[in-house]
Each structure stands twice: as structure tokens, then as C-alpha cells.
Amino acid sequence: METPKQDQKISVQSNQIAIYWDVLNVGGVASGNSPITEYVLQEDNGDGNGFSRVQDSMSTNFIKKSAVPKKEYKYKVSARNVYGLGPASDITILSTGQRPNAPATITSVNPVLGSGPALDYKQVVIGWNKPANNGSPITEYKIRILKKNNSTGGTYVEDKSMCDGSLKDAAGELIQECTLQSVDLQNNFNYKVADRLIAVVVACNKVGCSSESKPNRSTLGQVDELKPFTLIGGRKSRN
Numbered sequence: 001m002e003t004p005k006q007d008q009k010i011s012v013q014s015n016q017i018a019i020y021w022d023v024l025n026v027g028g029v030a031s032g033n034s035p036i037t038e039y040v041l042q043e044d045n046g047d048g049n050g051f052s053r054v055q056d057s058m059s060t061n062f063i064k065k066s067a068v069p070k071k072e073y074k075y076k077v078s079a080r081n082v083y084g085l086g087p088a089s090d091i092t093i094l095s096t097g098q099r100p101n102a103p104a105t106i107t108s109v110n111p112v113l114g115s116g117p118a119l120d121y122k123q124v125v126i127g128w129n130k131p132a133n134n135g136s137p138i139t140e141y142k143i144r145i146l147k148k149n150n151s152t153g154g155t156y157v158e159d160k161s162m163c164d165g166s167l168k169d170a171a172g173e174l175i176q177e178c179t180l181q182s183v184d185l186q187n188n189f190n191y192k193v194a195d196r197l198i199a200v201v202v203a204c205n206k207v208g209c210s211s212e213s214k215p216n217r218s219t220l221g222q223v224d225e226l227k228p229f230t231l232i233g234g235r236k237s238r239n
Contacts (some may be wrong), residue, residue: 070135097135108221121225141165
């Protein structure tokens with residue numbers, strides 16, 4: 001017998017969860033060649049006691065009207081026929097939390113070259129602080145770099161090949177910085193030598209994504225280094 005396929009909806013405003021699943025076709029392999037007699041829905045509300053049954057019926061939906069704000073719930077559903085209970089669906093995790101706040105502080109700096117104090121202008125490191133998740137853990141960050149146009153301003157663009165906000169460290173925590181190559185910023189985002197890197201960051205959880213952070217216009221990360229002029233044969237030349 002096959003497992004029912006789940007879909008889910010969340011209503012944060014009313015602290016209510018609604019979960020739905022598909023009806024299994026009767027009389028075929030999906031139903032074990034026997035009519036379905038009930039669907040068994042199990043819930044894990046995070047109290048440490050694991051899954052427990054919350055509904056046994058022919059209904060293909062369940063509405064929890066007393067969901068606790070800023071909390072995660074887990075669900076799985078199985079179908080039963082005269083021969084017994086079929087395998088459970090994959091676990092669906094729903095949250096009554098809200099979207100996370102936007103990161104408050106974005107920085108961009110050039111890393112120290114060797115033992116210092118000189119800076120490596122071939123690279124720019126962008127970093128951000130972890131914002132409040134509002135009851136649902138942050139699952140990824142979206143880093144949007146200002147792609148400059150031929151005049152003033154530009155458009156903030158995400159490029160995961162340059163900065164992937166879903167990467168985690170050895171402890172399983174989301175990494176909160178990216179190292180960008182100045183040559184990539186020049187070639188792909190129209191930066192010029194000595195331009196300051198500008199970016200915004202968005203935080204996402206299972207409910208949705210935050211608004212964009214404020215851009216890091218006051219930080220120091222510089223794209224490449226403007227070399228000083230020296231006089232060679234009476235002419236100016238860059239070192």
C-alpha cells in the first residue's frame with residue numbers, strides 16, 4: 001500500500017495549522033487492493049514524547065486551532081485497510097512562527113594579508129549578524145550584491161556561485177560570511193578598482209523570508225587596490 005502525499009498550509013494570524021493529504025485510489029496497488037478504511041495522522045508537538053495520534057478517520061485534512069505561537073510541529077500520515085496500517089508518509093514540519101527579522105548589521109572588509117598589517121585587496125569578506133528567527137529556525141541566507149549599472153545605482157543580485165548563504169560549518173550552523181574575489185566583482189558586477197562592495201542580506205525560515213537588510217554603505221571592503229603613481233621618465237605610471 002502506498003503512502004498518502006501531504007501538502008500543508010499555515011495560518012500564523014489565527015495560530016492555526018491546516019494540513020492536507022491526497023486520497024489514495026481505491027482498489028489498486030495504491031490502496032493495497034482493498035478499500036481504505038481510515039487515515040491515521042500522527043503529531044509530534046515537540047514536548048519530548050514523540051509522535052502520537054491526533055486523528056483516525058476518512059478525512060483527508062486536519063486543522064489544529066490551538067497551535068502555540070512560534071513553535072514547530074511535525075506530522076506524518078498513514079492509510080489503513082482491512083489488512084492493517086500502511087507505511088507512514090515523509091515527516092512534514094510546520095511552524096507557527098513568523099518570518100525572521102532582517103540582519104541588522106552588514107559588514108565588508110578586506111582580510112589581512114599574511115601577518116599584516118597590509119590588507120588583501122584581491123578579496124572582500126562580507127559578514128552579517130544572526131537576526132531573531134521569530135520562532136522558526138533560519139534555514140538560509142540570501143546575499144544580494146549590488147550589480148552596478150553604467151550610471152548611478154544598480155540592482156541587488158544573488159549569485160550563489162559567489163556567495164551561498166545555505167552553507168553550514170562543521171557544527172551544522174549556517175555560516176554568516178562569504179569571501180568574494182575582487183576580479184569576480186569587477187567582471188560580473190561592474191565594480192571598478194577601489195569601489196566599495198555594497199550588499200544586502202535576507203534571512204529565511206520555513207515560514208518565509210525577511211525583508212532586505214540595509215546596505216553596508218559605511219563599511220570598508222574595497223574591490224582591488226588603486227596603486228599610487230610614480231614618475232618614470234617624466235611620465236606618471238602606476239606601480
